[in-house]
Amino acid sequence: MKSSRIHRLAGVAVAASLALLTACGSSDPLESNGSSGGDPNSIVVGSANFPESETVGFVYAEALRANGFDVQTKMNIGSREIYVPALRDGSLTLIPDYTGNLLDYIDPSSTATTAEEIDAALPAALAPDLAITTPAPAEDKDAVVVTRETAEKWNLTSIADLAAHSAEVKFAAPAEFQERAVGLPGLRENYGLEISPSNFVPIADGGGPTTVKALTSGQVTAANIFTTSPAIEANDLVVLADPKSNFPAQNVVPLLRASAKTEQLARVLDAVSAKLTTEELVGLNDAVSGDSKTEPEAAAKQWVARQGLDAPVS
Incomplete structure (x- = not known):
């Protein structure tokens, strides 16, 4: 639905996350290691609190490391109500998101449903403090x-x-x-x-x-x-096909703090997105949640290597 796993559970997740962050300082994934500061080479990659987001977050982290970025990871942060402010205040640099639900969160009045409409509306809706790079073909809708x-x-x-x-x-x-x-x-x-x-x-x-x-x-x-x-x-x-786009497009997209968007960062993330099809994302999900029960970080490393993304992007 337009309310994805993140959005659909927002009420419960936000309350639980805020309680946890208040009561257990050391368990706050945003608390340790500071922020990326002003160094464009220092990146903090996060994820929402479900396996697909965590796996894709680790994919971004591995590809960026291969291209010389100093990367920290802060996974399982929670819903957009938690991680969007963290991007804005510099606690995070980058997190995977989904185009349709992200637009709905930023601009609830939007009526865009197709991938083309959503991709056209998102950059202006996010400005000036948030930005995206090219959405992946992979769609979780x-x-x-x-x-x-x-x-x-x-x-x-x-x-x-x-x-x-x-x-x-x-x-x-x-x-x-x-x-x-x-x-x-x-x-x-x-x-x-x-x-x-x-x-x-x-x-x-x-x-x-x-x-x-x-x-x-x-x-x-x-x-x-x-x-x-x-x-x-x-x-x-x-x-079953949805030719009238009842369900808004939900392409995986890197969401980042606008001030951190450099040409090199966008080049690496675009290279990842170009390889991340729906079929590949299903395979990653199966590796993590299927019989092999591979840890998200390990599954991400294996996928990055298979796709040739463990070397600098030309």
């Missing part, structure tokens, strides 16, 4: 997902195709999906998909294992699952 069996039985390729079967569709998603503009109201307005209250199954794991099990077991017909979930490929699930 909400999607309507069905099993291969259902897609073949009903000849489904897009969300619009599902509308004719509205009365038969049991839909799983977090409870707030019923009310969010890009949830059931958006699917109804954009595609005519009408899900009755009795056919909505609230599951609070953000498209995680419980949601996937409900879909693959036949408990529900369709589900809201993030596009970078390794479970999609592992279970041969089908992501």
Whole structure:
């Protein structure tokens, strides 16, 4: 949804994070090692508090180190309400974010939904104290997902195709999906998909294992699952196309303090973004959350080496 993992849990996460930072000084990821100060070669890379963000944060850190930057890492910081002020005050230099949710956070009045619209609106919305470099092709966005069996039985390729079967569709998603503009109201307005209250199954794991099990077991017909979930490929699930961009584009993007954006920093981050496709991001997520349970930093180092980003960018 427009409220991603970070945005969706903001109320709980902010309260918990602020309490933790107040009560446990030494556990504050922003407390130690100071800031990058005025040295353009000194970079502090952070992440939000979920594995994908941490892994991508370590990818940035490894690529920057290979290009001569002095890099510190401060991972698992929390939601935007925590890390955006940290960027502004210099406690952080750089953190991975997602284009659609970032624009919604900075400018809640924005109506942009396509990647082109969002990419055009973001720089002005962020100025003067925040900036981005080129967004990656990798996109971690909400999607309507069905099993291969259902897609073949009903000849489904897009969300619009599902509308004719509205009365038969049991839909799983977090409870707030019923009310969010890009949830059931958006699917109804954009595609005519009408899900009755009795056919909505609230599951609070953000498209995680419980949601996937409900879909693959036949408990529900369709589900809201993030596009970078390794479970999609592992279970041969089908992501239905969203041609009307009900779900805003969510390309991974480096978010940084504007004063820290140098030509060399942007060159390195752009080189990373060019290699970071959705398929590659799914692979990173699978390495960290799948059977191998690789630590995010180790998975990032392996990926950077495979992509040839462990050497200076020409």
